[in-house]
Amino acid sequence: MTRNTATPTPALPEDVRAEIDALRPRYPTAEALVLPALHLAQRASGGWLPPEMIAAVAAHLDLAPAKVAAVVSFYDMFHDRPVGRHRIRLCTNLSCQLRGADELLEVLAEELGTGEGEVTPDGRCSYVQFECLGSCDTAPMMMVDDEYHENLTPDRVRQIVRGLG
Amino acid sequence: MAFEKVLTRNVGNPAVLRTRGYRDTGGYDALSKALRMAPEEVIEEVKRSGLRGRGGAGFPCGMKWSFVPRQSPQPKYIVCNADESEPGTFKDRLLMEFDPHQLLEGCVIAGWAVGANTTYIYIRGEYTKAASVLEEAVRDAYASGILGDSVLGTGFRHDIHVHRGAGAYICGEETGLLESLEGRLGQPRVKPPFPAVVGAFGCPTVINNVETLCCVPHIVQRGADWFKGIGPDERNTGPKLYAVSGHVERPGTYEHPIGITFQELLDGCGGMYQGRALKAVIPGGASAPMLGPEDREIPLDFDRLARAGSMLGSAAVIVMDETTCVVRATLRLARFFAHESCGQCTPCREGTNWMAKILARIESGKGTEADLDLLASVVPNVGGISLCALGDASQGPVKSMIAKFGEEIRDNLRHGRYPLPRRRIFELGAVA
Ligand SMILES: Cc1cc2nc3c(=O)[nH]c(=O)nc-3n(C[C@H](O)[C@H](O)[C@H](O)COP(=O)(O)O)c2cc1C
Ligand code: SF4
Ligand code: FES
DSSP: OOOOOSSOOOOOOHHHHHHHHHHGGGOSSSGGGHHHHHHHHHHHTTTSOOHHHHHHHHHHHTOOHHHHHHHHHHSTTOOSSOOOSEEEEEEOSHHHHHTTHHHHHHHHHHHHOOOTTOBOTTSOEEEEEESOOSOGGGOSOEEETTEEEOSOOHHHHHHHHHTOO | OOOOOSTTTTTTOGGGGSHHHHHHTTTTHHHHHHHHSOHHHHHHHHHHHTOBOSSSSOOBHHHHHHTSOSSOSSOOEEEEEEOOOSTTOOHHHHHHHHOHHHHHHHHHHHHHHHTOSEEEEEEOTTOHHHHHHHHHHHHHHHHTTSSBSSGGGSSOOBEEEEEEOOSOGGGGSHHHHHHHHTTSOOOOOOSSSOTTTSOGGGSOEEEEEHHHHHHHHHHHHHOHHHHHTSSSBTTBOSEEEEEEEESBSSOEEEEEETTOBHHHHHHHTTSBGGGOOEEEEESSSTTSOOBOGGGTTOBOSHHHHHHTTOOOTTOEEEEEETTOOHHHHHHHHHHHHHHHOOSSSHHHHHHHHHHHHHHHHHHHTOOOHHHHHHHHHHGGGTSSSSSSSHHHHHHHHHHHHHHHHHHHHHHHHHTTOOSOOOOOSSOOOOOO
């Protein structure tokens, strides 16, 4: 594949490159590394993927940047816009709704003073409604960064949110 | 005779997270036995067991394996579908977090049966805990000679890789999953060819659900006849996990012989939440048409539920009590399907949005009886000519809502009762 050489190819941080390359033997194609590489790149760049990062992943895997950008926009866990330092995903699907998720959504809005998908002015938090997270027996629940918080109540949600640094 | 747990027997015993501890419970004996059998014999045993896929479609597992060409110039693959994103479903997470080696054992046996040297476990990206438990189990299995160049010293090579998704329900559909595994958008492929012939990376591939693969070691170890002895008949066999959520006293994952009735399942969960009356139940995940209180004695198996106009699907049982607004519940599912449609097929892309919009109008109190009629006329056009079953699945909740509760909804509309008062579960007062 020919790459546009007019602009310098952005580089991935060295440790991210190494982590991606360590996964190469697992797959018969480089393209299969796109999802693992984006997970790694996103973690290394504050939880979202700026255009330079997407271009860097594409360059490292020798793929067209547009292709990788399309992947980023397809999946709910990849972000092409800034997110808070802590990312809250509140499940509002049916089993959680039946157990009070909509009230928790009100609590989040009130507690953070922002709308869904917006980042608090101090950059601390952003929240979104999410589809079922496979924890319906402990509904209502939310995911904060990589962690599940289950059997929530409004007070518990406030406590968790206030505890985020 | 009390039913003895099979798939969840090790849940709560942390020792089984290590290869050593798992082996102490008889784990990997089935693998050792399978490796002494001819691959065809393993397939035959799984066929005879009557095991049907636990991922949603209920396809006979042994038959699927037999579609993979024996001789293939290309590599073959096992892909474990651990995408588990059907609303209401959380059984596979339990199996992975609490007994990861049971799944690995099933994967290696499947690999031996069809002649595949590699398994990819495609796990939904949000399951970070399950993924790390699995990664750890895989590392340990390599160190113990279970995985790698010579499985249990037999010279059979098998590798397992855990591959994380990134949040998209459609990647649970098997060809959407393959596209995603290969690094692209999870848009389902045209079938045929089926994955058994052209699957991952263009090679013959078996795709099975987590729970399906977890059944395999037990079938090999205890025999097809034992497995067939569980359940009501030859077409519905084996132990089954039911994931129960919503308005019951004790939600959770319950293992029962396949085909217990909804009432029996409910009794095992401590009954309805606060003793309220049952309004509706979804027996098999968001795609499964709703049933009503009159259906409580229906056995929860593939064929009886199909006959009742619903489906076993992922066996995610969502229970709704008398305080539930069925329009609001259905609206939430309709929004889910509209959000998750991958957009390739017009009826699905447009239809799921239409259904969600009309339902929102009714639920909010801006709808009329004409909207209900419009909705009924839209539903049949959403599925049909499309690349995967998502479009068809999205019809289930809406169609059944109209069939079961149409008169009630019409009456509510006539009397201007929407939006129905919302039952608040929590008081919203601030922390002191
Ligand atoms: C929209 C859609 C989503 C699906 N999601 C899942 C899923 O999350 N997990 C799963 O095992 N099967 C899912 N399936 C079913 C798979 O396509 C496939 O039938 C299954 O993985 C085969 O494994 P089994 O025969 O062991 O059940 C889904 C199907 C559709 C149409
Ligand atoms: S039916 Fe819907 S989800 Fe399935 S391929 Fe077509 S548009 Fe995508
Ligand atoms: S519906 Fe919320 S975790 Fe499943």
